[in-house]
Structures are given as structure tokens and as C-alpha cells.
Amino acid sequence: MIINCSNASDITTFSFKRVTKKSIKQLTYPVSKNNNSAINNQFIKKDYKDPNIKPVPSRLPDPVYIFKNLKQKEFAELVAKWKEETTGSSSLSKKLLNFAYLRIIAMGEAAVPLILRELKNSPDHWFVALKAITNTNPVSSDASFDQAVQDWLKWGQDKGLID
């Protein structure tokens, strides 16, 4: 936001120029030195069309984008730690009780789309985490590993959580 100030004989004018990615808006707010309320209560709004001034993109990312990015980063770090610590282990108890795996479950529903994407790209032991977070189980009791992957991906697609 850019603020300009100009003085006339009776009126001081404050101009607020709001620059967004798509347009430049200018609000002019006149303040009467004689406390003329008719003047003080009006805003003069006009589009700023100067072609020589290019819009300046905001440097602050969307807060939702920041939140999603932080969750993705946290998730990726936990997945890497979990795989490093348990990939060589034959014990499924050790895999499913690993602290990084439990931290992923503790991320709650925010982790579900991330887990589903990970399951799609690199099938792994995500069934218990998904069941624990969502309290549902789309996998039949005699399913193979590959069938369980497909069942969870279909569930995620039906819920609109994954493409």
C-alpha cells in the first residue's frame, strides 16, 4: 500500500494506492481542515490506470499455502526418518510402533492426503496409519498387499482426497 498526501487550501487529501497482482486501486480520502463532515465522510475511489506502473506481486504467501507447505515438509521428514529406521526390519511391530510413524498418525486428518499420495507413489505399510486416523477400513479381510493399496486409493478418490 502506498500513501500519498497533498495539501489544498482547505482540504488535505490522503491517497491510498493498493497494488495487487491484478490491478491497482486508488482510494482518496479528503480531510477538511474546517471539519466539514460532508467532505470527511466521502471516499473518492478510482482505478489507477497508469500503464507505466507495473503491479508488484505480494511477497507474503497465502497462509493456507504456508500451512500446507509446513505439513508437507514435516510429513516428508517423518517418512524419511521412518523408512531409514525401519526399512530393513522384518518386524511389523517395530515398523508400526516407530516414533516417526506415530508422529504421522498424530498429524491427524491433515496427513491423510499426504499418506494417500505416498501410498500411490511408493506403496508401503500405511494401512494402519490410515485406519487409525480415519477410523475406517475399506480393505477386505483376505486382501493382498496390492489389493489393500488399491482399496485405500479408491477410498481416497471417492472422498476427493487424491486424483
Added chain:
Amino acid sequence: MDKSISLELRYQTLMGSDYCITSRRTSTYNCIAWAAGEDHRPWWPLPSELAPYYWPEVDKDESLEDFISAFKTLGYASCDYGSLEEGYEKVAFYLDEEDLPSHMARQLDTGLWTSKCGDLEDIQHNLEDLEGGYKYGYGKVSHFMKRKKT
């Protein structure tokens, strides 16, 4: 014969041994399933509602006794040695420092053994190739079972 640096870093006794890789990496099955002859789902004594994880018996825990009991349902009986016996197939149990089953291997007709290493590859190896301490092996080979070949 193919070898893997990542396998050797995890199981350091593989370094310098004659093991070889016989499959791609996958999480589809684990060493217990592979020892039992399956390659489409992992075996482990977890609650039965946690499919695709499978165990032949219900309400079992991770003790050696319950692993032996599970393999008895497949026709195996305990035996003293892992040496090759004509007409029999054998499985070996590795126990960790807490005397809990950490790994299983199945004997091949050559007398060598085949193992699925966690979520990594299958390998052919000698039994001692996968022994070792925490992080660098599956502990000690502590029990054998055998059944007649069909």
C-alpha cells in the same frame, strides 16, 4: 551376482560374503511370508482386523513359541540342525537380543538360504550372513523347523 550397498550397510556381515540379490525391493511381503512360501501379503501376529497383514492363528504374540506354533500349522516340526536333508525343506528362526523372532529364512535345494530383508530385496545367502547385533543384523539363528517336501 548382484549385490547392494544399502543391504550391506544394514547387515554388515553381508560384506565380503557370497550372497546375491534375487528380487526387486518391495513391501508386498516380509520374511515370514517368504519363509512360508507366500509373496502377496506380509505375515505378522497382529490383530486380525488389520488386513492385509496375516497370521495363521489368532490372538498370538511375538514369542518364538507362537512363531513355532504358526509354522506347525503349515506342517513343520522343530529340528536340531539347518543342514541339508534329502526330502525335507527347512526354515530358520533368528532371534534378537530380547529373544524375540526378528527374521526367518527358508532353505533352498542347494543348501543355501533365501531371505526377504525387511522391505528390501530377497537374497540367497548363508545363515551366518545375516547374523549380527542391533541395526547390523538380525541377531542369532536360534531354531530350525522342517517338513517333508510334497
